[in-house]
Amino acid sequence: MTKLLEVADLRVHARGAALLDGVGFSLEAGETLGVVGESGCGKSLLALALMGLLPTSLTASGSVRLDGADLLGLAERDMCRVRGARIAMVFQEPRLALNPVQAIGRQVAEGMRLHLGLGRATADARARTLLDRVGLAAVSADAYPHMLSGGQLQRVMIAVALACDPAVLIADEFSTALDMTTQAQIVALLAEVAHATHMALMLITHDLGLVSHVADRTMVLYAGRVAEIGPTRTVFAARLHPYTQGLFAATLHGTRAAPGQMLPTIPGQVPNPFARPAGCAFAPRCGRVRADCEAAPPALEGDLHRVACLHPLPVA
Amino acid sequence: MSGAVLLSRSFRPHPSLLAGAMLLALVLAPSLLSAVWTPWPPLRLDIIHRLAPPSAAHWLGTDPFGRDLLSILMVGARNSLIVGVAAIALAVIIGIPAGLAATGRGIPAMAVSRATDLGLAFPPLLTAAMVVAVYGAGMTGTILAIALFNVPAFVRLTRTQAASVLSRDFIAAARVAGRGRAAVLAVHVLPNIAGTLVVQATLALALAALSEAGLSYLGLGVPPPAPSLGRALADYQTRIFDDPLLVVAPGAVIALLVLGFNQLGDGLRDLLDPRIGR
Amino acid sequence: MTELLLRAEGLVRDYDAVGGARRRVLHGIDLAVAASETLGIIGESGSGKSTLARMLMGLEAPDAGRVIFRGVDLFGADRAARRAIRPQIQAVFQDPYGSLDPRQRIGRIVAEPLLASGVPRGAREARVLAALHAVALPESAALRYPHEFSGGQRQRIAIARALVTRPALVIADEPVSALDVSVQAQVLNLMLDLRTKLGLAYVFISHDLAVIRHVAQRVLVLEAGRVVEQGETASLLDAPQHPFTRRLVAAMPAAIAEMGVLHER
Numbered sequence: 001m002t003k004l005l006e007v008a009d010l011r012v013h014a015r016g017a018a019l020l021d022g023v024g025f026s027l028e029a030g031e032t033l034g035v036v037g038e039s040g041c042g043k044s045l046l047a048l049a050l051m052g053l054l055p056t057s058l059t060a061s062g063s064v065r066l067d068g069a070d071l072l073g074l075a076e077r078d079m080c081r082v083r084g085a086r087i088a089m090v091f092q093e094p095r096l097a098l099n100p101v102q103a104i105g106r107q108v109a110e111g112m113r114l115h116l117g118l119g120r121a122t123a124d125a126r127a128r129t130l131l132d133r134v135g136l137a138a139v140s141a142d143a144y145p146h147m148l149s150g151g152q153l154q155r156v157m158i159a160v161a162l163a164c165d166p167a168v169l170i171a172d173e174f175s176t177a178l179d180m181t182t183q184a185q186i187v188a189l190l191a192e193v194a195h196a197t198h199m200a201l202m203l204i205t206h207d208l209g210l211v212s213h214v215a216d217r218t219m220v221l222y223a224g225r226v227a228e229i230g231p232t233r234t235v236f237a238a239r240l241h242p243y244t245q246g247l248f249a250a251t252l253h254g255t256r257a258a259p260g261q262m263l264p265t266i267p268g269q270v271p272n273p274f275a276r277p278a279g280c281a282f283a284p285r286c287g288r289v290r291a292d293c294e295a296a297p298p299a300l301e302g303d304l305h306r307v308a309c310l311h312p313l314p315v316a
Numbered sequence: 317m318s319g320a321v322l323l324s325r326s327f328r329p330h331p332s333l334l335a336g337a338m339l340l341a342l343v344l345a346p347s348l349l350s351a352v353w354t355p356w357p358p359l360r361l362d363i364i365h366r367l368a369p370p371s372a373a374h375w376l377g378t379d380p381f382g383r384d385l386l387s388i389l390m391v392g393a394r395n396s397l398i399v400g401v402a403a404i405a406l407a408v409i410i411g412i413p414a415g416l417a418a419t420g421r422g423i424p425a426m427a428v429s430r431a432t433d434l435g436l437a438f439p440p441l442l443t444a445a446m447v448v449a450v451y452g453a454g455m456t457g458t459i460l461a462i463a464l465f466n467v468p469a470f471v472r473l474t475r476t477q478a479a480s481v482l483s484r485d486f487i488a489a490a491r492v493a494g495r496g497r498a499a500v501l502a503v504h505v506l507p508n509i510a511g512t513l514v515v516q517a518t519l520a521l522a523l524a525a526l527s528e529a530g531l532s533y534l535g536l537g538v539p540p541p542a543p544s545l546g547r548a549l550a551d552y553q554t555r556i557f558d559d560p561l562l563v564v565a566p567g568a569v570i571a572l573l574v575l576g577f578n579q580l581g582d583g584l585r586d587l588l589d590p591r592i593g594r
Numbered sequence: 595m596t597e598l599l600l601r602a603e604g605l606v607r608d609y610d611a612v613g614g615a616r617r618r619v620l621h622g623i624d625l626a627v628a629a630s631e632t633l634g635i636i637g638e639s640g641s642g643k644s645t646l647a648r649m650l651m652g653l654e655a656p657d658a659g660r661v662i663f664r665g666v667d668l669f670g671a672d673r674a675a676r677r678a679i680r681p682q683i684q685a686v687f688q689d690p691y692g693s694l695d696p697r698q699r700i701g702r703i704v705a706e707p708l709l710a711s712g713v714p715r716g717a718r719e720a721r722v723l724a725a726l727h728a729v730a731l732p733e734s735a736a737l738r739y740p741h742e743f744s745g746g747q748r749q750r751i752a753i754a755r756a757l758v759t760r761p762a763l764v765i766a767d768e769p770v771s772a773l774d775v776s777v778q779a780q781v782l783n784l785m786l787d788l789r790t791k792l793g794l795a796y797v798f799i800s801h802d803l804a805v806i807r808h809v810a811q812r813v814l815v816l817e818a819g820r821v822v823e824q825g826e827t828a829s830l831l832d833a834p835q836h837p838f839t840r841r842l843v844a845a846m847p848a849a850i851a852e853m854g855v856l857h858e859r
Contacts, residue, residue: 038774039745150639179638179801180845206775250779252804259808259827260786263779269744485693489755492651492685494677494710507697 004029004200005050005168010062012045012054012224017273019058020045021224024300027168030198032191034215034232036208036247040270041221043204047172050202051089052079066168085115088161090190092173094153098145104156105131105141111163130159135189151182158190168200175210187214208251212236220244223271223281225297230305238305240312242286280309288313333583339576343393343569350390358387358543367559376565379552385565391543393569395455399538400524400573402459404517407466412513414467415474416501419482428471435468444527448536458537462527466520473516477509511588515581522577529570545570597664599763599795600627600650600683604659607645619645621819622659629762632789632796634810634827636803636842642819643799647767650797651685652676663763681711681759688768690748694740700726700751701736707759725754728791729784746777753784763795770805782808803846807831815839 005027012020020042027033037043049060052071064071066086071079091097099107108130109123118126128141134155145153154174161169171190175183187203191214194201203215211218212232219229220241228241239245246266257263268285277283279294286293288311300306355375362382370377376385418428435443444461451457481487482505490500531537532546540547545566552562602625611617619642627633637643648654649661652668661668666679684707687693694703701722708718723733729750740748749769756764769785770778786809788794800806806813806827813830815823815838823836834840 038776180803181638181841184845208775247776250776252778252782252802252808257808262783262786263808265779265783266776269746269777485687485689486695488648488651488653489685489687489693489752490695490706491653492680492683493707493755494680495706499710504695504697508695 003027004067006063006065007050008063008065010046010049010060010064012042012049013059013061014057014273017276019224019273020049020060021276021297022062023221023224023226024062025219025226025229027200027202029167029200030195031217032194032201032203032215034211034218035202035204035221036206036211036218037221038206038247038270040223040273042224043221044172046221047089047170047202047204050168050170051083051087052076053083081115084111084166085164086166087168087170088164088166089170089172090154090157090161090174092176094150094157094177095145097157098153098160100145103142103144104139104148104159108141108156108159108163111160115164127159127163130162131156133162133193134159150178151186154178154182154186155189158186158193162193162197162199165197166199168202169194170202170204172204174203174205175207176205183210184213190214208236208248220247223276224273225281226300226306226308227282228305228307228309229300230302230307234305238313238315240305240307240315241282241309242288242313243282245313246285330583330587332579333587336576336579336581336583339572340580343572343576344397346390347394347397350387350394354384354387354390356384356387358383358391359541360384370561377559377561379548379562380555385562388543388548389545389565389569392545392548392566393573395538395542396525396528396545396570396573399455399458399462399528400521403462403524403528404466404520406459406463407470407520408513408517410463411467411470412474412506415471416478416505418471418475419478419501420497429475432468432471432475435465436472438465440465440527441530444531445534445536448531453536453539455538455542458528458531461531461536462524466524469520470513470516474509474513477512478505481505481508511584515585515588518577518581518584522574522581525573525577526570596628596630598626599629599664600625600797601662602626602650602659603662605646605649605656605661606658607642607649607654608657619819620649620656623816623819623821625814625821625824627763627795627797630789630793630795631812632798632810634806634813635797635799635816636801636806636813637799637816638801640818641816643801643816644767646816647685647765647797647799650683651765652680652683677711681707682762684756684759684761684764686749686752686756686764686766686769688771690745690752690772691740693752694748696740698739699736700738700740700743703740704736704751704755704758707755711759721758722754725758726751728757728788729754744777745773746780749773749777749781750784753781753788757788757792760792761794763797765797765799767799768801769798771800771802778805785809803831803842815842 003026008024010020010023011018023046025033035043035046045054048054050064052074054060060072062072066082071082074082105124105127108127112118112123112126113120124141131139131141136152136155139148139152148156175187178186187210190201203211205211215232217230218232218235220227220243222243228235228244235244239248249264250266266285271277271281277294279296280298283289283293290311293310298308298310300308360383362378364382365378366380366382368374368378374384374386379385379388414428418425443465447461447464448457451460487500487504490504495503528537529546532544533550535550537546538544548566549563556563602623605620605623607620608616608618623646625633635643635646645654649656655669660670663679663683666675668676704722704725705718708721722736726733726735731747731750731754743751770781773781782805789796798806798809810827813824813827814821815836817838823830823834823839830839831843834843
């Protein structure tokens with residue numbers, strides 16, 4: 001059975017450095033994948049590469065297949081037909097992603113008119129339905145973005161993304177700018193809609209708590225490579241890669257660290273993409289490093305739960 | 317993401333910057349030279365050789381009074397540059413501090429803002445004509461006129477740029493550190509807006525050169541017999557079909573000046589802007 | 595009896611909103627901070643916490659009410675008195691990319707509070723280096739520019755700047771919110787360590803209850819410009835009284851290690 005989305009050996013280059021260095025994973029219809037990583041891991045570039053929205057100075061290589069068809073090789077004009085219709089994206093800052101001088105109803109309808117060729121009245125009616133669906137029944141379709149709160153704008157963005165019933169939805173740091181009380185609601189909405197429409201959801205975030213609530217599988221990225229990937233339950237329980245373990249330990253939400261006590265931290269910092277170590281990118285910061293770690297980057301090993309480490313943590 | 321975006325900028329010398337610099341050099345070199353040497357004294361009459369075509373003796377030919385066209389253009393360009401640079405320098409010296417002062421909250425700030433709005437309401441050429449009518453024609457009058465109608469633009473630009481820098485956290489940090497308002501403006505705001513102001517000044521120079529030519533053309537600029545590009549156009553325009561070079565040459569020099577400054581400004585803008593901020 | 599460092603009484607602030615009406619952002623806030631204590635202020639967007647932060651830093655004057663630091667009215671006292679206490683209240687801001695002047699070298703940035711209080715040059719250099727050392731940055735950092743550092747490093751620089759005058763109180767406005775998880779932990783550890791070593795008092799403002807729980811002994815809950823609940827952090831979080839506090843506590847993700855995965859199909 002072909003997966004809905006298959007990414008293999010995806011690399012993104014910039015003047016000699018590989019910002020994404022051989023990322024591979026798959027996504028099935030109706031599945032939610034959590035992509036976890038910190039600054040410099042390349043997670044936002046991953047989203048842009050899948051959407052074909054990389055800046056022109058960066059080049060992508062490898063393969064990205066949607067329903068078997070390669071996306072990387074597509075001409076821009078063909079990619080435009082895919083974007084919005086088959087793969088959609090929601091962003092971190094709704095105030096920057098939505099047009100401030102266009103009513104929200106129109107913005108939701110725009111994609112439908114473009115990709116589905118619907119007439120104005122039909123599109124507007126469907127836009128109204130979508131706005132209701134995302135919890136904005138009380139808000140007029142003629143409202144402008146500046147009249148709405150951050151949480152409401154995120155809901156509008158979801159409506160815009162869903163307008164053409166995409167097969168895959170990518171959410172890049174989607175709830176980071178929201179208040180804590182709103183974050184949970186919005187992400188729950190997204191997960192619920194994805195589940196109901198059998199849509200694949202790729203949730204890019206640094207927030208482990210969020211991932212634990214909604215993701216079927218989790219992928220941990222470090223310095224442009226996949227460190228660990230597998231069912232969320234097992235990744236969270238086993239935490240085989242030392243980076244995953246370090247990340248969990250450092251998260252306030254992940255530990256019942258006593259107030260006022262020092263948190264366990266990962267020494268050092270993420271390497272500059274232009275100055276990555278020859279072997280495993282995490283080696284300089286790893287407490288379990290051995291000589292063979294510095295020889296070559298470890299490959300992803302494993303079956304359902306895979307890890308790229310020569311000396312992963314023992315399963316507890 | 318910001319890392320990736322930074323990487324996507326390449327560091328080649330900007331084409332506009334080079335083009336602008338070269339065009340200006342084309343005009344700058346001869347005009348600077350004219351301070352010490354011109355092929356012929358520009359005011360020297362030589363009626364016998366009037367309206368001569370270009371030759372070894374007169375590279376661009378002569379005008380209706382036998383004066384060497386090249387020498388006239390060299391000195392005329394020099395005058396244009398002097399007027400332009402002096403006028404913009406004056407506008408900057410007055411405009412930038414006024415713009416910084418206008419970011420305050422008291423009465424002086426309001427007064428500066430209202431005065432600027434008033435200044436911007438007047439058409440530039442009208443302002444120039446008024447100044448010249450009061451002050452009299454001549455280099456000083458022209459410089460004052462052009463400076464005057466440039467001041468409001470610099471005040472306004474400085475004020476808006478400064479206002480946007482003032483809203484950033486490092487300004488609050490400076491005030492928490494104990495810096496007074498004036499110190500914050502001088503130490504933190506000015507260096508961060510300098511790039512934009514330099515670009516604006518360069519583009520203003522282009523317009524200033526054009527304004528000088530325009531004023532001289534209308535007879536309001538540098539008075540005869542001093543060579544002037546604009547007045548040359550006015551004097552020779554009736555001969556455009558008989559001796560086109562007389563009109564094309566001064567026009568071309570004006571165009572080179574304006575184009576050169578514009579390209580320089582564009583190149584500077586692209587060069588400086590990405591460095592400001594993250 | 596620990597000294598009372600900061601006292602705020604009846605702080606009110608109004609803004610001119612679009613359409614001519616005046617909008618009240620703070621409705622009479624009272625608070626107090628004792629020496630070496632960390633007071634947490636939790637609020638969401640629109641709660642007025644940023645305005646309150648600026649008032650406590652002495653940057654924005656209230657329309658009514660007073661902020662008193664060691665007996666000196668931050669906005670009402672004469673210039674000399676305000677100047678004298680300025681070095682004792684310092685601040686750390688949220689955005690590591692916006693709180694350092696991109697055009698200045700680190701050494702100059704960290705030295706700025708000393709410049710304003712007239713410390714002579716030799717002493718300044720020594721204190722800057724000591725401050726950089728305290729935040730675990732090398733001496734060579736003083737010669738470099740902000741853009742050469744990561745977000746976490748820039749926050750350390752901002753903390754070094756806040757420490758250089760040996761203040762009694764540091765107002766921290768969302769100091770770790772813009773940082774990655776593992777970097778947050780590093781910076782929080784640093785702030786806790788400095789608290790122990792230097793006896794610093796903090797006013798720690800955040801929208802993240804987990805962070806507040808970790809650093810603050812007492813907490814003030816701010817909603818729409820009003821203090822709706824306050825008290826000792828542990829007891830407030832165990833038994834929140836006000837509905838808003840309850841919502842905040844409920845939104846705190848439970849410890850991941852405990853729950854495994856909540857998601858069910």
